[in-house]
Amino acid sequence: MKVSIATRLAVMFAVASLAVFSLVGFALKRVLHRELDQHQLSEVNTRLDYASMMIARNDSAERWQGVRNKLDALTPLDGSARFWVMCPDERFQYGDQLELLRERLSTLPNGPFVLDLDEHSLRASARRIEANGQRPAVELVTAVDSTRFIGTQKAFTGALVALCLGGVALVALLGYRIARMGLAPVASLSREAQSLSPRDLSQRLKPSPLPRELGDLVTSFNGALDRVERAYAKLEGFNADVAHELRTPLTNIIGQTQVALSKERTADQLEEVLQSNLEELDRLRAIVNDMLFLARADQGATALDRVHASAAEEVSKTVEYLEVLQEEAGVTVRVEGDAQASFERSLFRRAASNLLLNAIEHSEPGAEIVVGISRRDSEVRVAVTNPGAPIPEPHLERLFDRFYRADGARRNSRDNHGLGLSIVKAVAKMHGGTVFATSAEGRNTFGFTLSSTPTVMASTLPAQAPHEAPERTDAPLLERSHPGTS
Known part of the structure; x- marks a missing residue:
């Protein structure tokens, strides 16, 4: 079952708020516990100090009854506060269950302690009061019932849990609503995208108003x-x-x-x-x-059987192979420069022959075609330049497209099917290079580059591709109807 983004965000908001509320609630509970504990200790110590002062001033059994009366007055009827005075002389004792208290407190601890008596948890404190006159030394114990404090903590904890759960539910609900509002542009964008028709490819999504x-x-x-x-x-x-x-x-x-x-x-x-x-x-x-x-080539094929050889030597073999065509067209070809490159010979000759055939077909008799070979950083550049009419810039960008002709009325354009330069582009791509075309000052230049770093082999191509320029043999000349045109 697919869960919407708004629901996921609401759940994440709920989990995050639960974690935050839990931490805050735990901290508040600890603060309340500490404050109630301090309040109990303060009450116990206040009663202990007051009772200690009264007992310390007493020095005779006749006056002890007055101490009893004051301790009775300080003891609430609900028993929330209690006093005990333990002494070897029974005349100076106070409180009930003294024997049980002595059993529970065989040795009185120093400072506050918890006393469980009559199923009540009491917060107590003890103090020894030295002898005075007829009164011997006594042990004074003062205790405060913790029941009401424990009840306060339980009520606070219950209220805190209820508020936390309610807050989590409220945050989840508000988070869901906020997420729905925030994702409204996405829903609108989805509806707009669904309205795009395959019959009208010019349709576009509106970028505004959107986040x-x-x-x-x-x-x-x-x-x-x-x-x-x-x-x-x-x-x-x-x-x-x-x-x-x-x-x-x-x-x-x-x-x-x-x-x-x-x-x-x-x-x-x-x-x-x-x-x-x-x-x-x-x-x-x-x-x-x-x-x-x-x-x-479009499927990702790369050049196989690459060798490291002279680019000028391979171009010269191609020029020699096209010698008869040069003579028929009345043009000459000159090779300038050289560079060592890694390439597949059959593919390299095929690209070079297509560029040369393109230049031959679009050069006037007596023209000189120059093949320039150079290295730029990690690339080897092969450029074929021939004199010719200027080619407009818009055409230059598309000359390597399949079946594209800058001018269908140009000489021999009907004899060519417009794939020669596309094949040059494919060969360059298979060697990790690119193609280029320029037209300036009455000279047109077409060429390609080869990367010095071999590319990873993706698939294979026929070793003997159509129109490649093999080494000089008695085989028939390349067909003039296959080179690309500019």
């Missing part, structure tokens, strides 16, 4: 909703882009196949159709492979 703590919570929650809205919008755009990219080659395949089947074709014509369909199917395969790669 500061809840205001901070609402701000954080609204921030989470902002991120969800952006992610949802990005996902919708991503799904639309995927559908668009897949629809184009599928439409081409279907259209070409329908045309080919509309009438009799020669073997050469059918071969041409199959060749064209193969190109479109290869484009579909590339998109699917890239999407699988990015999906695994």
Whole structure:
């Protein structure tokens, strides 16, 4: 059974008040006990001093009757105060039950003591009075009945317990009401949150009027909703882009196949159709492979089989592999700087080749592309710079998003599915690095960083990923339809 916060707070208030009231009640009871004890002692000592003064002045048996009369006058009818005078000479004795008193008090203690007599608890004190004239030395005992004092303590304790329990119940009730009032903004906030519709992602909770703590919570929650809205919008755009990219080659395949089947074709014509369909199917395969790669990277995959090697050497091998494409585009590539880094070769070459293909496709003939490699603290920085038209700042922040193109009308934009730079970002993330893009003074720079500290392996990726730049062999060139675009 779930217990509400208000009930929990009320119980905690009750427990805390019970502890406080108990401590206060215990202290008050101790104070009352001490004060009543002092009051009894004061009364006993006062009666003892007065009786001692009368007996000390007595010096004969003839005058002892006067002492008896005064002691009788000092003794209340209810017996709440009593006197005893014990003496070897019976003429100078006073009080009843002297023999029992002598048995109880074989030796008189010094100072106050408790005397139990006739089922009564008496607070008593004794004093020896020296002889005077005919009167020998006597022992004077004065006692006060403690019954009324004990009754006062019991009544006080009962009243204190009743007040304590009543106070605890009152504090619990008030605490519950206060907690309900204090948590009212939470209930209102909960109702407002329940009213949020999944059909309208722009809805937000109102941060005011709310307590500061809840205001901070609402701000954080609204921030989470902002991120969800952006992610949802990005996902919708991503799904639309995927559908668009897949629809184009599928439409081409279907259209070409329908045309080919509309009438009799020669073997050469059918071969041409199959060749064209193969190109479109290869484009579909590339998109699917890239999407699988990015999906695994998003799931937390990290670079495996990392080696400590020269970044410039790996970039040079990639540049050599793309030599034919450079010649076709009429551009040159120069590598500047070097740094030792820890990376997985296949992934590093894949990121470098995507950046180089992006620069080649967006450079005019005769342009020089510069690959700069440097170290900054614990990171190795790889930057590919090519001359080109300025890219607006808003586009720079999104160039590494999937299927994003700054300008769909730019050269070769229809031949690329917009995942090249996204793959660069994924490779950088798998190596604990980041990506960057700048555009200034007619030169555009795209790059990524690698962390010198290896990251913990979370999952695996295919060793031979699509579009990686293997060492120079007779294999066919990388497909120009797969790099990312700026």
